[in-house]
Amino acid sequence: MTARPVWLTVLLLGCCATLIVTFILLGNWQMRRLAWKTDLIETVESRAFGEPVDLPERFEPDAHSYLRVRAVGQFEMDKPVLIKAVTGLGPGYWLMMPLLAEGRIIWVNRGFVPAQAQDPAGWALPDLPVTGLLRPSEPAGTLLERNDPGAGRWVSRDVEALSEAVGLGETAPYFIDADHNADETAWPRGGLTQLSFRNTHLSYALTWYAMALLLFGAVAYLTISRLRR
Known part of the structure; x- marks a missing residue:
């Protein structure tokens, strides 16, 4: 039997070492995602289900995202914007509407409307004060699509771009996801x-670590067997 060239053995070992390191790095990344997801869940549980509080003087995403708030003001009823959305109710749009409150413009996501309910005449009147959850602005668009204000196509809730598109001034860097206080239908x-x-990040991390361990064991076994021969 012809002996395997040394360079080929080195190449195979290098590829295996690269894969092992890659699997470990992917496991580490999943562990970081686990820490982030755990913090997010704890944040939502601590902020989103309490009594509504006044709007913060200065919005800090890490400190105020998902905070339940209340806001009093006047809706600009003639400036609604529909944002493409897919929810558990099906495809449709988020209805974004500016609220003039406390000397600033705050966009409110009044909720979901299906494609067949785009006519404002069929929308329920907004409740005041507005109660809901603070969410940071979503600039530019999504991973697959971009906002196109000129064409009136919106795929994310970019509050600054929305204000510029409808001719409003300085805007708060967040929007409010409003509660549903109207009739259920x-x-x-x-x-x-x-x-x-x-x-599921922990299970993914353990999977990557297991793959790294199994590959390392296989390489070690084959290497020891070859040296013995």
Whole structure:
């Protein structure tokens, strides 16, 4: 039998070592994601289900995201914007509407409307004061699509771009996901903020670590067997 060239053995060992390191790094990344997801779940549980509080003087995403708040003001009823959305109720739009409150412009996500309910005449009147959850602005667009204000196509809730598109001034760097206080069958349907999060990062991390360990064991076994021969 012809002996395997040394360079080929070195190449195979290098590829295996690269894969082992890659698996470990992926496991480490999943562990970081686990810590982030755990913090997110704890944050939502501590902020989203309490009594509504006044708007913060200065918005800090880490400190105020998902905080339940109340706001009093006047809606600009002639400046609604529909944002493309997919929810548990199906495809449709988020209804965004500016609220003039406390000397600033605050965009409110009044809730979901299906494609067949885009006519404002069929929308329920907004409740005041507004209660809901603070969410940071979503600039530019999504991973797959971009906002196109000129064409009136919106895929994310970029509050600064929304204000510029409808001719409003300085805008708070967040929006409020409003509660649903109208009839259960009325549109828009608020209160659809996702508050439960799937957390499988630990199982993914253990899978990557197991793959690294198994590959290392296989390489070690084959290497020892070859040296013995």
